Amino acid sequence: MTRSVRLQEIASARTGDKGNRLNLVLVCRDPAHYPIVAAQVTAERVAEVFAARKPTRVVRYNLPRLAAFNFVLDDVLEGGVNASLGLDGHGKSLSFLVLDIPIEITADAPRLHDGEKRSIRGTVS
Amino acid sequence: MAKVFIGAAAGFAGDRSDAGGPVVASLAAASGPRFLMYETLAERTLALCQLERRQNPLRGYSPALERMLPPVLARCLAAGIKIIANFGAANPTAAARRIEEMARALGVRPPYIAAIDGDDIAGKLSANELASRRIDGVDLSRAREIISANLYLGAQPIAQALDQGADIVVTGRVADSALALGPLLHAFRWPADDWDRLAAGTLAGHLLECGAQVTGGYFADPGYKDVPGLAEVGYPIAEVDETGEIVITKPAGTGGVVDRLTVIEQTLYEIHDPSAYLAPDVVLDLTAVDVAEIGKDRVRVSGARGRPAPETLKATVCVDGGFLGEAEISYAGPNAAARAQLAAGVVRARVRKRLPNLNVRIDSIGVRSVWGATDSPTDLRGAQANDIRLRFAAESANAADAEILLDEVEALYCAGPAGGAGVRRRLTPRLASASCLIERRFAQPRVTMLGAPA
Incomplete structure (x- = not known):
């Protein structure tokens, strides 16, 4: 039996910029979730989430010792902070695009953050 | 030797001017070599300063100097806390003169100040020569005029300035991480080819260079990642030992949090390939880094590995x-x-x-x-x-x-x-x-x- 949770429930993220390139750090709250996130939050899945920004390349670097991943997305900032017409030329808001990805976890998967004190915004299937 | 303590009181030019107070208080109570760093030079900041210098040869330093340094200057001088800052921007010597004036106005002893320049290459390479060395960004061959061109210098000149006894080191463009690596080279006498230690020092600087981003800033997400006392978030202090082991912490009594998540997020922030982060002094490999919570708001970071420095330097x-x-x-x-x-x-x-x-x-x-x-x-x-x-x-x-x-x-x-x-x-x-x-x-x-x- 699996259930669906939002990635935000089991991972933490931040984005940074270098010119027109975005890096997105994704860290599992519980290192035991690393294989689940590795299997489901692939470079291809992140590229889909960013499709409207037309990334020319998405690479995922794995950091198993840190239970973390570094995604590097090329050409998603409309030229970057010195060239974009948008309000968020740095891409600082974009970690939350990825944190909205639904993740399927098994019902006996490791506990979510804070021992599941809060309701999980997902459905049991 | 005992540990070296490096605090960071600014991660960008718009950072809080009162961030330094608790960091300085904490450093003043510690024993061992103590340093306070300020990173205030975004990519475009330096170009704006260059334009200002053209208007007035006595200006062209970061205006953040005016509001960030006065609150801490007297106490740092009295306690022997050395200040390392890239306030110099397009005119480090003018920044040093301005700091001398500040000291006079505050009635404190005249500081011994090092100004580091040599990063400006606008006069050395033509627009075409720069264009042929471009790796990304705007097409330089079509630019009407180069406003600024600056190399990212490394940590060696900062270490030399401290070796000469400087109380305050003001630089133009240096790698942000060099603001911490310089003091570590000075304090520990690490050889310039001790790549793993240089890597550790670079990692310490990388963790500090964005100020509160490692202590709970750019992090809070209520209900998911709660941060106590964000309004008075404490800015970071790195305690580094001779082997290059780092402990990231923050001043007692401040808000914020230092934990596994804040430190890992910042370890990888603005990194491309984690096995090859290019700095002027070393290539940093983060793939064997370990992060461990060893106490409340104390996180140990170890395992940085280094390889020989790149043959070229980045310039903006x-x-x-x-x-x-x-x-x-x-x-x-x-x-x-x-x-x-x-x-x-x-x-x-x-x-x-x-x-x-x-x-x-x-x-x-x-x-x-x-x-x-x-x-x-x-x-x-x-x-x-x-x-x-x-x-x-x-x-x-x-x-x-x-x-x-x-x-x-x-x-x-x-x-x-x-x-x-x-x-x-x-x-x-x-x-x-x-x-x-x-x-x-x-x-x-x-x-x-x-x-x-x-």
């Missing part, structure tokens, strides 16, 4: 980027989305008639403020929001073209849909930037000492 080159025009107007209440939709159409039609080539972006604040795309049509059908602020933006080589968009938005007051309110308009000169890789022979760091040793 800034050129004129034309003008960015932005204007906003609000529609609220029943049918707001339809009125905003109509306003967007009116402005598009008017601009298309007057200046067909002007590329206009429209965001609908209240519906989608940052996740739209410039080439997306405005589509507010079905929008539930009843308070929408339209934001229009365009860029142009000359001010007049962008002004046409701003005029058309303002004209909506009398000639647009009902209830259009609160127009604000702004025209901003822009700088465009590119990155280049430059041979090391063009780096000629120079350390100039002002004043006298205490």
Whole structure:
């Protein structure tokens, strides 16, 4: 039996910029979730989430010792902070695009953050 | 030797001017070599300072110096806390003179100040020579004028300045991490080819260089990642031992949090390949780094590995980027989305008639403020929001073209849909930037000492 949770429930993220390139750090709250996130939050899945920004390349670097991943997305900032017409030329808001990805976890998967004190915004299937 | 303590009181020029107080208080109570660093030079900041220096040869340093240094200067001098800062921007010597004035005004002893320059290569390489070394960013071959071109210098000149007894080191463009590696080279006498230790020092600097981003800033997400006392978040202190083991912590009594997540997020922040983070002094490999919570707000970071420094140095080159025009107007209440939709159409039609080539972006604040795309049509059908602020933006080589968009938005007051309110308009000169890789022979760091040793 699996259930669906939002990635935000089991991972933490931040984005940074270098010119027109975005890096997105994704860290599992519980290192035991690393294989689940590795299997489901692939470079291809992140590229889909960013499709409207037309990334020319998405690479995922794995950091198993840190239970973390570094995604590097090329050409998603409309030229970057010195060239974009948008309000968020740095891409600082974009970690939350990825944190909205639904993740399927098994019902006996490791506990979510804070021992599941809060309701999980997902459905049991 | 005992541990070295390095605090960070600014992660960018707009950072809090009172951040340094608790960090200095904490450093003053510690024993061992203690340093306080300030990182205040974003890519474009230096170009703005260069423009200012052209107007006035006594200026061209970071204006952040004026509000950040006075609150800590007296206490740092009294306690023997050395200050390392890139306030120098386009004119480190002028920054040093300004600090001398500050000390006089505060009535404290005259500090011994090192000014480090030699990062400016605008006079050494032509626009074409820079263009041939470009790796990304704006096309330099078409630039009318190079406004600034600066190498990222490494930590050695900072260490030399401290070796000579400087109380304060002000630099122009150096790698941000060098602001911490320099003091560590000085304190521990690490050889310039001890790559693993240089890597550890670079990692310490990388963790510190964004200030509160490692202590709970840019992190809080209520209900998911709660941060106590964010309004008084403590800025970080790194305790580094001779082997290169780092403990990240923050001053007692401050808000914020230092834990596994804050430290890992910042370890990888703005990194490309984690096995090869290129710094001027070393190539840092993060793949064997371990992060462990060893106490409340104390996280140990170990396992940085290094490889020989890259053969080239990165430089940032800034050129004129034309003008960015932005204007906003609000529609609220029943049918707001339809009125905003109509306003967007009116402005598009008017601009298309007057200046067909002007590329206009429209965001609908209240519906989608940052996740739209410039080439997306405005589509507010079905929008539930009843308070929408339209934001229009365009860029142009000359001010007049962008002004046409701003005029058309303002004209909506009398000639647009009902209830259009609160127009604000702004025209901003822009700088465009590119990155280049430059041979090391063009780096000629120079350390100039002002004043006298205490």
